Structure formats: C-alpha cells, structure tokens
C-alpha cells in the first residue's frame with residue numbers, strides 16, 4: 011500500500027456541523043507556528059478574548075477558548091461548577107441535554123431531569139415546577155440550540171426563572187453562537203460554552219467559554235478540587251489571564267493549539283466585520299429561503315415555527331423514502347452533506363444546517379435543486395423548478 015498526502019474531497023457541508031470553513035480561516039491556519047508564550051502570540055490571545063467577548067455579548071473577564079472541542083467546553087463548565095452532592099436541574103429535549111445529565115453524574119452531582127419531547131423547546135413551566143419541587147437545587151442547565159432536533163429554547167426566560175430560585179445557569183450555545191441571538195450579559199447567563207465549527211465558520215476543535223463573577227465565585231469556593239487537572243479553571247487561568255501569577259505574567263499550563271487559535275481569531279474577526287446582529291439576520295433570511303423551497307416540494311419541518319432554529323432545519327423524511335440512500339446519493343453525486351436524525355429521530359429526519367459560511371444563497375439553491383432531483387429519482391414526484399423559484403423569490407424579498 012502506498013500512502014500519499016491526504017487530499018480531502020471538496021464538499022458542501024450542510025449537516026449539523028462542522029460547517030464549511032471560510033477560506034480566510036483556512037489560510038490563517040497555514041501561517042507560521044510561533045511559540046505559545048511568544049509576545050506576538052500573547053497579544054493575539056488578548057485580541058481573541060476581546061473578539062470572543064463581543065460574539066458572546068459579554069464583559070466577562072473569564073472568556074476564552076478551551077483547547078478541545080465543544081464537548082470539552084461542556085465538561086469544563088460542569089466539572090468546575092458542580093461539586094459532589096450538588097443538585098442540578100437539567101432540561102433535556104435532545105441528545106445534548108442528555109449529555110449534560112451524564113456530565114452532572116460524572117462530576118459527582120445529582121441530576122434532576124426535566125424531559126421535553128424531541129423537536130420541542132424546553133418548557134419553562136416544567137422548569138418552574140422542578141425548581142419548586144427541588145428548592146435545594148444549585149444549578150440549572152439546558153441547551154439553547156438543540157442540534158439533534160433544530161429546536162431553540164428561550165434562554166432569557168429560563169435563566170431569569172433559575173435566578174429567581176437562586177440557581178446558577180449553564181447554557182450550551184454550541185450551535186447558537188454567531189447564528190442566532192446569544193446575549194450572555196443581558197440575559198445574565200452564568201456559564202456558557204460554544205464550539206468553533208458551527209456558525210463561527212472555523213475548524214472543529216475549540217470550545218469558547220465564558221463565566222461571570224457569580225459562577226467564578228462558586229469555582230473559587232469549591233471545597234474539593236476539580237476532578238480534571240486539564241480543565242481546572244483555577245489552573246488554566248494562569249495561562250489565559252495570568253491569574254494568580256506575579257505581575258499577572260502568563261505561565262505554562264499546556265501547549266496551546268497555536269495555529270487553530272489563528273483560525274479562531276480570523277473567524278471571529280470576520281464575524282465582527284459582518285456584525286453579530288447582521289450575522290443573525292443572514293441566518294434568519296437564509297432559513298426562510300430554504301424553508302420556502304422545502305415547503306414547495308411538499309416537505310415538512312419538524313419543529314413548530316416559533317421554536318425553529320434558523321441554522322439547523324429538521325425535515326421529515328417523506329414516507330417510502332430511504333433516508334440513508336438519499337444522503338448517500340447527495341454526497342456521491344453532488345458532494346453535498348446533509349445530517350441524519352439521531353436517537354428516536356434516526357431514519358425519520360434530515361438535518362439541514364445553514365451555519366456560518368455554509369449559510370449562503372448558492373448553498374440553498376444547491377441543496378433544494380439536488381434534493382429535488384434525488385427525491386424524483388427515488389420515486390417521489392416533486393416540482394424542483396417551482397421550489398427553486400420559491401427560493402429565489404424569498405432571497406430577493
């Protein structure tokens with residue numbers, strides 16, 4: 011066997027993530043590697059934190075990327091904030107809420123699960139009932155944008171409710187950040203984590219996080235050490251912020267993923283250039299155009315309109331159509347990746363992502379045109395021409 015350099019096929023990524031990475035980010039990644047304590051790198055880190063704060067809409071001093079994927083952002087929040095014995099109310103309406111529950115157990119806490127149907131937002135009334143039933147709960151955790159279903163929850167209301175019952179909040183904005191409103195300070199979120207590979211148009215592997223002073227006070231007051239050395243924020247901050255070090259000087263904690271951070275810096279710079287609110291509007295506009303095309307083909311969106319995420323569109327697979335065969339044909343003939351359903355929705359839905367650099371008019375036209383052709387080939391009569399017209403009209407309006 012001869013092994014050569016790996017040349018990936020060029021795909022259009024319209025699944026649940028990773029999304030397409032912007033060429034500016036790819037070229038930033040290829041810049042020369044420098045030392046992670048080099049003064050030039052340290053000033054890039056400072057800019058990166060400033061850019062992250064404006065993406066999260068926060069002034070939190072502790073705002074930084076964890077050097078690992080979104081799941082590590084999740085673990086960092088739970089391992090630092092949950093102490094053995096802490097009761098944590100976890101709202102579960104899909105895969106990632108379920109993972110939060112698992113994280114609470116692994117951190118030694120006691121999860122109280124509030125279950126909502128897959129494909130629906132978290133129900134604030136159920137949270138209120140759980141808070142009343144468990145007045146000793148310390149933390150409320152939920153996913154703002156549930157990537158497994160495309161349902162978006164009302165973070166402002168849920169956080170406010172948690173605070174009225176003296177709970178801190180941990181919110182997953184992995185799929186939300188950059189694609190739909192995330193207002194860390196205005197909504198009072200205490201701890202939040204995201205991922206680089208969704209609406210930020212960066213490569214996978216980094217997890218921006220932000221904690222406010224209330225959350226940090228709980229971390230500092232722990233009576234037991236954080237169970238992960240790598241993710242102990244008390245230690246990581248010596249590197250990212252110079253906390254606890256003489257003269258605020260940064261010290262070695264781990265070797266930062268230098269080039270990956272160049273990529274995130276570029277991605278966040280692009281978001282700032284576009285404007286965070288303009289990026290939210292772009293995602294919404296493109297969602298409406300995709301929806302117009304899908305509905306013109308007779309396809310149905312799973313999530314009720316008021317709870318739909320613009321960046322992740324869950325579509326019911328029509329009866330008699332083989333979900334996997336359609337996705338395989340889209341990939342082989344059109345280099346187009348759509349996502350499959352997970353858990354109870356496996357085989358029943360497609361997940362069409364319009365995230366970050368993937369959220370472009372040409373991708374919507376490609377997706378609607380290719381899906382229409384493949385469905386016709388699979389025996390479902392759909393009017394692809396009419397659907398493409400509807401997309402164009404929606405984009406023009």
Ligand SMILES: Cc1ncc(COP(=O)(O)O)c(C=O)c1O
Nearest residue numbers: 079080081106157182184185205
């Ligand atoms: C809502 C949500 N949370 C957490 C994660 C985990 O992120 P990662 O796959 O980068 O570890 C994902 C990934 O898709 C996600 O969509």
